[in-house]
Amino acid sequence: MIPSGDIPKLVAAPSSTALAYQAHTLVCQLEAINDQEYPIQACKVAAVLLAVATYISDELWALYDPAHPLDRLDEGTETRVRRLAKIVYTLFQYVGHLRASVHLQSPPALQAMVAELAAQFFPAADNGTPISLVVPQWEYNLSYIGLGRLLRHIAKRHVLDPTARLPARTPEELLQELWTRWLNPAHGRKPQVVAGLGERVPLQVAILSFASLDTDDALLYPLLAHELGHFIDFSFESPVHLRIVRGSANTTRDEIEVLVKAANLHMPDREVDKVWHWVTQMIRSCVTELLADCLATRMLGVSFFAALAEFLKTIAPWSEPRVRENGYPGITVRLAASLQQLRRGTEGGLAMFLTSTKGAHKTECEWLEAYLEAWDRQLGDTLKPRDVDATEPLSEQLACFVERKVLHALDDIEREASVLIPDGKCISLTSRFFERMDRLRCDLPPVCHNDSEHSFAEVLAAAWCYQLMYGEPREHERDLFDRTNRTPRKFLGLDEYNKVCRLVLKAIELLPSIRAYSEGDDGVPPPAEPIVAETARGVLDKGEICARMRSGMDAATHLGVIPSRIKAVQSASLDVHLGHWFSVARKTRFASVHLGKPKEVALLRSVGRELVFVPDGKDFIIHPGDFVLGATLEFVALPSDLMGFVEGKSSIGRLGLLVATATQIAPGFHGMVVLELPIQEQCHSWWSPECQSLNWCCSEWCHLSPTRRCTKADIIARSGREAPYTGKTRSKSKE
Amino acid sequence: MSQTQSVGVVGPSDWLYMATVMQLYLENVADTKRVEELPPRGIYEAAIEFFDLVLSAVDTTSVPDNPPASISNYLIATTALRGSQPIKSTNIDVVTTLRQFADFVRRLAEQPHTTLSEAESQAARDVAAFFARIRSEGEAEAYEERVRFGTPPAVLAGGVPLSLR
Numbered sequence: 001m002i003p004s005g006d007i008p009k010l011v012a013a014p015s016s017t018a019l020a021y022q023a024h025t026l027v028c029q030l031e032a033i034n035d036q037e038y039p040i041q042a043c044k045v046a047a048v049l050l051a052v053a054t055y056i057s058d059e060l061w062a063l064y065d066p067a068h069p070l071d072r073l074d075e076g077t078e079t080r081v082r083r084l085a086k087i088v089y090t091l092f093q094y095v096g097h098l099r100a101s102v103h104l105q106s107p108p109a110l111q112a113m114v115a116e117l118a119a120q121f122f123p124a125a126d127n128g129t130p131i132s133l134v135v136p137q138w139e140y141n142l143s144y145i146g147l148g149r150l151l152r153h154i155a156k157r158h159v160l161d162p163t164a165r166l167p168a169r170t171p172e173e174l175l176q177e178l179w180t181r182w183l184n185p186a187h188g189r190k191p192q193v194v195a196g197l198g199e200r201v202p203l204q205v206a207i208l209s210f211a212s213l214d215t216d217d218a219l220l221y222p223l224l225a226h227e228l229g230h231f232i233d234f235s236f237e238s239p240v241h242l243r244i245v246r247g248s249a250n251t252t253r254d255e256i257e258v259l260v261k262a263a264n265l266h267m268p269d270r271e272v273d274k275v276w277h278w279v280t281q282m283i284r285s286c287v288t289e290l291l292a293d294c295l296a297t298r299m300l301g302v303s304f305f306a307a308l309a310e311f312l313k314t315i316a317p318w319s320e321p322r323v324r325e326n327g328y329p330g331i332t333v334r335l336a337a338s339l340q341q342l343r344r345g346t347e348g349g350l351a352m353f354l355t356s357t358k359g360a361h362k363t364e365c366e367w368l369e370a371y372l373e374a375w376d377r378q379l380g381d382t383l384k385p386r387d388v389d390a391t392e393p394l395s396e397q398l399a400c401f402v403e404r405k406v407l408h409a410l411d412d413i414e415r416e417a418s419v420l421i422p423d424g425k426c427i428s429l430t431s432r433f434f435e436r437m438d439r440l441r442c443d444l445p446p447v448c449h450n451d452s453e454h455s456f457a458e459v460l461a462a463a464w465c466y467q468l469m470y471g472e473p474r475e476h477e478r479d480l481f482d483r484t485n486r487t488p489r490k491f492l493g494l495d496e497y498n499k500v501c502r503l504v505l506k507a508i509e510l511l512p513s514i515r516a517y518s519e520g521d522d523g524v525p526p527p528a529e530p531i532v533a534e535t536a537r538g539v540l541d542k543g544e545i546c547a548r549m550r551s552g553m554d555a556a557t558h559l560g561v562i563p564s565r566i567k568a569v570q571s572a573s574l575d576v577h578l579g580h581w582f583s584v585a586r587k588t589r590f591a592s593v594h595l596g597k598p599k600e601v602a603l604l605r606s607v608g609r610e611l612v613f614v615p616d617g618k619d620f621i622i623h624p625g626d627f628v629l630g631a632t633l634e635f636v637a638l639p640s641d642l643m644g645f646v647e648g649k650s651s652i653g654r655l656g657l658l659v660a661t662a663t664q665i666a667p668g669f670h671g672m673v674v675l676e677l678p679i680q681e682q683c684h685s686w687w688s689p690e691c692q693s694l695n696w697c698c699s700e701w702c703h704l705s706p707t708r709r710c711t712k713a714d715i716i717a718r719s720g721r722e723a724p725y726t727g728k729t730r731s732k733s734k735e
Numbered sequence: 736m737s738q739t740q741s742v743g744v745v746g747p748s749d750w751l752y753m754a755t756v757m758q759l760y761l762e763n764v765a766d767t768k769r770v771e772e773l774p775p776r777g778i779y780e781a782a783i784e785f786f787d788l789v790l791s792a793v794d795t796t797s798v799p800d801n802p803p804a805s806i807s808n809y810l811i812a813t814t815a816l817r818g819s820q821p822i823k824s825t826n827i828d829v830v831t832t833l834r835q836f837a838d839f840v841r842r843l844a845e846q847p848h849t850t851l852s853e854a855e856s857q858a859a860r861d862v863a864a865f866f867a868r869i870r871s872e873g874e875a876e877a878y879e880e881r882v883r884f885g886t887p888p889a890v891l892a893g894g895v896p897l898s899l900r
Contacts, residue, residue, distance in 0.1 A: 280802055
């Protein structure tokens with residue numbers, strides 16, 4: 001028991017043991033971030049945070065003296081303990097972000113694409129390799145959290161290392177020192193091995209978050225480019241926007257004093273100081289946001305502008321001031337600056353693209369020009385500075401002063417953006433742009449043969465242009481049709497929007513693997529002349545499958561398989577491959593489920609399943625007796641005169657893995673084919689994707705690897721008298 | 736909301752530990768009228784860095800490298816000075832006093848193990864009071880950050896000035 005004489009000490013002092021324990025808890029939670037459940041970016045972020053948290057934990061334990069646990073720390077040390085604790089609290093905020101990066105909450109395809117965009121547009125290598133983690137947030141907003149910058153901010157030498165024990169002077173050197181210590185097993189810790197991390201501390205780290213409400217809304221994904229723009233801006237030791245704030249937007253205290261005096265106000269000096277600080281912050285914030293918009297427009301072009309316009313229109317009225325009190329630019333200034341950037345005549349940019357392709361796609365080009373002109377009229381003279389009467393109150397005078405500074409700096413903002421992302425690296429639309437729009441019109445994912453990660457910008461541009469041009473009219477057509485035929489609608493007038501989002505999501509899911517998939521294969525070539533559907537019935541042979549795949553996507557006979565390659569077509573079947581998503585049966589507390597009661601069945605489908613995403617290079621393991629649903633990598637679109645049968649490759653079936661017991665693909669089906677993958681209780685088999693052969697061994701699991709060839713589909717021509725299947729006509733990437 | 740506060744923009748709580756140690760150290764110097772060992776090196780260099788940032792905001796010969804950071808530190812310093820000293824008549828007086836404080840702190844490194852005059856001792860007491868004010872404002876801000884769920888210091892410091900509301 002504590003002697004009663006020590007009770008006053010107990011009462012007065014902060015508990016250094018409790019704080020040390022909190023730091024230890026933070027370390028444990030960061031150590032729990034693993035590459036099985038989380039994307040590799042989350043593991044890298046956790047590693048950087050761990051290096052700092054581990055050091056702080058050690059420091060706090062060192063300040064605790066077990067021989068004299070109640071001895072009061074001196075005033076200075078007590079302050080330091082609380083400052084160290086503050087760093088622990090700050091770092092702990094980010095554990096939640098890491099946890100939110102699990103595949104179910106953050107679409108892996110989006111994570112992959114943003115990482116690719118970062119790699120593509122990030123400045124030169126001396127800035128370090130960017131690590132961008134994409135997560136949803138609960139607020140309806142998007143955000144950029146510059147973790148590297150935050151770490152530099154909190155790595156204050158006077159708090160972390162007041163006695164200068166470590167050979168480091170700057171925050172960067174200090175963080176490098178903590179990283180080196182963390183990697184060194186001599187310090188008693190065993191760091192997790194994270195692929196892609198070296199001896200240099202990674203400080204180009206950012207968390208880019210989108211509104212979780214928009215997780216499935218792929219059309220709003222381009223907004224993340226704005227956050228990526230912040231990441232690029234802040235990746236320099238002296239951020240790019242500061243060059244503008246120091247240059248054309250520089251504001252001196254004297255300028256503020258002149259304004260105050262002109263307003264005949266007798267403001268004390270301390271208030272003038274505050275106004276100066278406030279005005280500088282407003283200008284800086286505004287320049288920062290406009291620079292990020294400018295960079296995003298250069299990265300993604302029309303898709304960013306359209307997404308930004310739709311997003312801003314939902315959250316702000318047109319009467320918003322040009323610059324808000326908190327420094328955020330108003331809706332008109334942001335859109336006008338982005339539109340101005342979009343209209344710049346860069347090689348492959350929208351303006352030049354429309355001019356060069358007008359001959360072949362006159363209607364679409366004219367429509368897009370009219371769309372941009374309508375925006376010109378809507379935004380009017382937004383970017384022209386306005387004058388304010390000298391009799392207006394000081395707040396109005398200052399707002400006008402800020403506006404003038406920002407608009408004056410706009411040329412510099414564009415110039416800096418063009419240095420960061422030169423014209424040659426800006427989004428460049430190609431002849432495939434209209435092909436992608438056609439694919440969406442035919443309910444197909446907007447990807448083309450030999451696409452790569454770089455096609456992301458064009459996919460999104462085509463998606464937005466399709467949605468703007470055709471989406472709403474088609475929605476009305478559907479609506480009219482459904483009302484006339486009294487057909488119940490699943491998404492209450494949003495079927496078309498939902499379809500575009502799902503097809504775009506499938507497209508960006510395919511982009512990273514499509515090039516590897518198509519390696520050494522020229523795809524199914526386009527037809528020399530139009531294909532006429534055969535009148536023969538029965539199983540299609542290789543020639544007819546190829547002919548159907550080659551036919552134009554508008555044709556009633558077109559067989560859509562995306563991605564497609566000629567090697568996959570067998571003599572009388574088509575090989576399909578395993579996708580990345582699996583649905584695993586989960587134990588529930590239901591006593592039973594009545595199959596005649598749709599609500600119970602629906603509940604079982606949601607509660608009784610667990611979705612698992614398996615990235616490239618990883619295996620999915622099925623245990624004996626498991627029942628798992630998979631889906632094909634390929635998006636399959638059958639015309640109304642064809643149906644298919646899915647069968648497991650017999651060589652796999654002989655080992656006990658039965659694939660696709662619900663084998664029929666109905667005519668008219670559009671989507672990924674769901675595969676049922678039960679493995680027999682007595683079976684002991686192991687499928688090694690790496691050596692591409694089947695081996696008997698004593699293991700008890702079956703390893704499945706995404707993108708492996710696992711099943712084949714027999715395509716059968718039917719009589720054509722029955723009405724085609726109209727139920728499941730959507731891409732369902734997670735089913 | 737994106738965390739795009741300018742690099743180096745801080746509130747008084749960011750200097751809390753430095754201000755605490757410097758206050759205790761300078762009070763001891765003033766009481767004993769002797770400069771013994773300097774404060775820990777990391778702390779002392781942070782104090783010099785703080786004054787450099789403050790004075791770069793009002794340097795008429797060049798634009799600071801990071802204007803928002805310089806101005807935010809300048810605001811911390813002028814607010815603390817006005818709270819720790821009798822009210823100065825002009826802004827020029829405030830800047831002059833800050834320059835004197837910076838010189839005094841710099842000179843500490845040049846005169847270890849020396850005895851101070853009465854005037855120097857009073858100067859040490861004034862600088863200690865200045866740091867004490869930063870400390871108390873830092874403590875207040877740090878507490879407010881927690882109870883307001885972590886509103887960033889730059890937002891607190893950069894809100895609309897009262898005179899304009």
